[in-house]
Amino acid sequence: MTTYLDSYVCGAWHRGTGEPNSLYNATTEAVMAEVNSDGLDYGAALEYARTVGGPALRAMSFAERGEMLKRLSGAIHEHRDELLDLSIANAGTTRKDAKFDIDGGTGTLAAYAYFGKDAGARGFLADGDGVQLGRTARFWGRHVMVPLHGAAVHINAFNFPAWNMLEKAACALLAGVPVIEKPGRATALVAWRIAQIIVESGILPEGAFQFFSGRVGDLLDRMGPQDSLAFTGSAYTGLKLRSNPNLLKHSVRVNIEADSLNAAVLGPGEDEGSETRRLFLRNVVLDMQQKTGQKCTAVRRILVPEADLEDVRAELVAMLEGIKTGDPADSATTMGPLASAAQLQDVTAGIAKLAESGRIVTGSAERFLDTGYFVSPTLIETDSADAAIYHEEEVFGPVATLMPYDGTPEAAGAIVARGQGCLVSSAYSNDPAWAERVALELAPWNGRLWIGSDKMAEQSLPPGMVLPAMIHGGPGRAGGGEELGGLRGCGFYMQRCAIQGFKGTLEASFGPPREAAATR
Numbered sequence: 001m002t003t004y005l006d007s008y009v010c011g012a013w014h015r016g017t018g019e020p021n022s023l024y025n026a027t028t029e030a031v032m033a034e035v036n037s038d039g040l041d042y043g044a045a046l047e048y049a050r051t052v053g054g055p056a057l058r059a060m061s062f063a064e065r066g067e068m069l070k071r072l073s074g075a076i077h078e079h080r081d082e083l084l085d086l087s088i089a090n091a092g093t094t095r096k097d098a099k100f101d102i103d104g105g106t107g108t109l110a111a112y113a114y115f116g117k118d119a120g121a122r123g124f125l126a127d128g129d130g131v132q133l134g135r136t137a138r139f140w141g142r143h144v145m146v147p148l149h150g151a152a153v154h155i156n157a158f159n160f161p162a163w164n165m166l167e168k169a170a171c172a173l174l175a176g177v178p179v180i181e182k183p184g185r186a187t188a189l190v191a192w193r194i195a196q197i198i199v200e201s202g203i204l205p206e207g208a209f210q211f212f213s214g215r216v217g218d219l220l221d222r223m224g225p226q227d228s229l230a231f232t233g234s235a236y237t238g239l240k241l242r243s244n245p246n247l248l249k250h251s252v253r254v255n256i257e258a259d260s261l262n263a264a265v266l267g268p269g270e271d272e273g274s275e276t277r278r279l280f281l282r283n284v285v286l287d288m289q290q291k292t293g294q295k296c297t298a299v300r301r302i303l304v305p306e307a308d309l310e311d312v313r314a315e316l317v318a319m320l321e322g323i324k325t326g327d328p329a330d331s332a333t334t335m336g337p338l339a340s341a342a343q344l345q346d347v348t349a350g351i352a353k354l355a356e357s358g359r360i361v362t363g364s365a366e367r368f369l370d371t372g373y374f375v376s377p378t379l380i381e382t383d384s385a386d387a388a389i390y391h392e393e394e395v396f397g398p399v400a401t402l403m404p405y406d407g408t409p410e411a412a413g414a415i416v417a418r419g420q421g422c423l424v425s426s427a428y429s430n431d432p433a434w435a436e437r438v439a440l441e442l443a444p445w446n447g448r449l450w451i452g453s454d455k456m457a458e459q460s461l462p463p464g465m466v467l468p469a470m471i472h473g474g475p476g477r478a479g480g481g482e483e484l485g486g487l488r489g490c491g492f493y494m495q496r497c498a499i500q501g502f503k504g505t506l507e508a509s510f511g512p513p514r515e516a517a518a519t520r
């Protein structure tokens with residue numbers, strides 16, 4: 001019997017009234033579930049969040065909300081094996097990649113539990129130092145961050161059904177704002193099961209969590225000035241959402257994390273014996289293989305000094321041809337299928353388009369198997385970084401383009417800048433002067449920059465891994481948004497207000513906890 005993904009709205013599970021859409025096993029193409037949320041009362045969901053969930057969360061301190069997230073992380077983790085199996089079937093991930101998603105989600109909840117504990121026993125945050133505003137300190141000013149009195153609507157991507165939903169929820173719930181979650185449709189079965197676990201746990205206050213399994217209808221048209229929208233997905237969809245007249249009318253906060261043409265830059269002078277070069281190769285191949293290249297942080301442009309291009313190409317080809325593509329349930333498989341038939345169509349068409357301005361050195365523009373959404377890891381090479389397509393067209397799969405540059409930070413910066421904004425780029429060098437110069441060239445076009453060298457190679461986490469303590473987002477094409485970064489991630493869901501008055505009162509009520517205690 002096919003599973004039907006109901007929506008959790010206004011404290012109960014509801015089934016949509018429209019024609020259902022099917023979700024498939026990415027390996028066998030068998031129907032796994034059906035989903036539809038048409039006909040539900042989107043306005044009632046918003047009001048329920050604002051009037052029931054919001055007050056309940058705001059009545060809690062940061063430390064109490066943090067403890068709530070800690071318990072929630074544990075409740076989801078108890079179902080880890082079940083969720084891994086669902087991810088393998090519905091999302092086509094290997095078990096290792098499924099862990100990356102599921103554990104990333106629960107790990108982020110746990111991290112925000114720690115941030116909440118550290119923030120203390122108040123429901124708001126002091127922002128920066130106090131400021132003397134008059135001729136004496138008696139007239140004083142302070143900035144504070146207080147929770148918005150609205151709902152946080154989260155439209156999530158298909159590639160990380162667990163992590164993408166839970167990292168957004170962690171920031172909003174810790175800030176004291178209720179969430180309404182909408183998963184990416186292709187892998188919604190994983191997100192829906194997590195939603196069931198959250199509801200069944202009873203850990204969150206009533207109204208703090210709602211879940212639309214399918215479309216969100218006119219929800220955006222009903223949002224108001226205290227609400228917020230966070231979206232992860234394509235730049236095209238992000239633009240469409242951001243342009244919604246109602247969101248513009250009410251100045252609704254919108255955070256976009258979109259696709260981007262991230263780059264990996266190998267510095268000059270890193271020969272075959274360099275650990276930094278080996279790190280570069282491992283990270284590039286990992287980004288192409290992990291989640292079948294369906295990561296917003298994956299490398300799409302590989303910049304190599306002209307003198308090293310031939311050797312690096314041979315090394316990359318050997319490593320990519322060692323990837324075993326097939327059934328992700330098989331422990332010998334190291335790369336599974338794409339998540340959907342639409343993804344397969346887009347990726348194969350994209351490879352063919354990129355190859356028109358270069359050449360395929362390994363891989364193919366054809367599907368890998370007759371059944372399932374499989375493609376090969378594909379490396380394209382171009383003789384020059386001049387062709388615009390490599391800086392405009394992202395193929396969201398196990399695909400990257402190898403391109404030469406002259407080895408200077410300035411040339412690398414100019415090439416990376418043509419992508420018009422990245423979530424993360426990486427640069428690899430043991431020369432501190434070169435690393436500093438390339439960092440300053442790349443930083444304006446990246447939300448995050450990862451510098452690899454021999455001294456950090458053994459202890460480093462790969463650049464494609466998003467960490468709760470560091471911001472995630474990027475300028476321009478990458479969406480212009482920002483998530484995570486510790487307590488910075490809560491800021492999107494809070495209002496910064498400048499409060500002015502008598503210093504004794506302000507410091508006692510709104511200063512940092514230790515100052516407030518001393519003043520009292």
